[in-house]
Amino acid sequence: DAGVTQSPTHLIKTRGQQVTLRCSPKSGHDTVSWYQQALGQGPQFIFQYYEEEERQRGNFPDRFSGHQFPNYSSELNVNALLLGDSALYLCASSLTGRPNIQYFGAGTRLSVL
Amino acid sequence: RKEVEQDPGPFNVPEGATVAFNCTYSNSASQSFFWYRQDCRKEPKLLMSVYSSGNEDGRFTAQLNRASQYISLLIRDSKLSDSATYLCVVLRGPNTNAGKSTFGDGTTLTVKP
Numbered sequence: 001d002a003g004v005t006q007s008p009t010h011l012i013k014t015r016g017q018q019v020t021l022r023c024s025p026k027s028g029h030d031t032v033s034w035y036q037q038a039l040g041q042g043p044q045f046i047f048q049y050y051e052e053e054e055r056q057r058g059n060f061p062d063r064f065s066g067h068q069f070p071n072y073s074s075e076l077n078v079n080a081l082l083l084g085d086s087a088l089y090l091c092a093s094s095l096t097g098r099p100n101i102q103y104f105g106a107g108t109r110l111s112v113l
Numbered sequence: 114r115k116e117v118e119q120d121p122g123p124f125n126v127p128e129g130a131t132v133a134f135n136c137t138y139s140n141s142a143s144q145s146f147f148w149y150r151q152d153c154r155k156e157p158k159l160l161m162s163v164y165s166s167g168n169e170d171g172r173f174t175a176q177l178n179r180a181s182q183y184i185s186l187l188i189r190d191s192k193l194s195d196s197a198t199y200l201c202v203v204l205r206g207p208n209t210n211a212g213k214s215t216f217g218d219g220t221t222l223t224v225k226p
Contacts, residue, residue: 035216040218042219043216045215090156090157100162102214103159104157104158105156106155
């Protein structure tokens with residue numbers, strides 16, 4: 001039973017560029033949430049996708065956007081990268097009906113130079 | 114003031130010690146509470162949910178005090194393998210999806226031989 005998988009594991013970009021991160025949820029899960037974790041801080045909620053729609057959103061600018069595909073996998077896109085976007089980006093999957101149990105992927109570490 | 118606050122530590126304790134972490138939350142409408150564990154450079158993993166009546170899982174005991182708006186985690190007979198960062202997580206509303214979880218910044222525990 002595959003857990004949550006994310007790709008790539010590491011990424012280096014320069015300011016102003018755009019990046020796409022990918023996530024495959026745990027088998028049987030239909031909901032995907034994205035978090036940003038800066039060094040020394042807890043994960044900050046970015047948004048959540050269910051049935052291919054953004055269901056909830058945290059306090060992140062419109063530069064952060066996402067998508068969910070029919071197979072429940074998801075992408076996080078960040079445009080016009082800033083130095084402050086450097087962080088670990090975590091994807092978590094859950095099952096509607098049991099939303100309190102989240103399983104996290106290992107994350108994508110993004111460095112913006 | 115952050116919505117969820119934790120003492121960052123670090124807590125350095127010898128093997129076999131008992132250690133307790135507290136977490137305070139500001140939103141009185143919060144309904145669900147959890148402790149996650151995050152090892153260095155790894156993803157968070159659910160340690161245990163926190164119920165109003167308190168709950169225990171082996172050496173771990175979680176308690177909730179709604180009147181004072183804090184939750185606690187007690188670890189008895191600490192093991193070297195307990196060394197990690199412990200994240201307090203709060204959900205607002207009984208029907209709020211897990212994706213709106215608010216994480217604290219974590220408390221770091223180091224258990225020494």
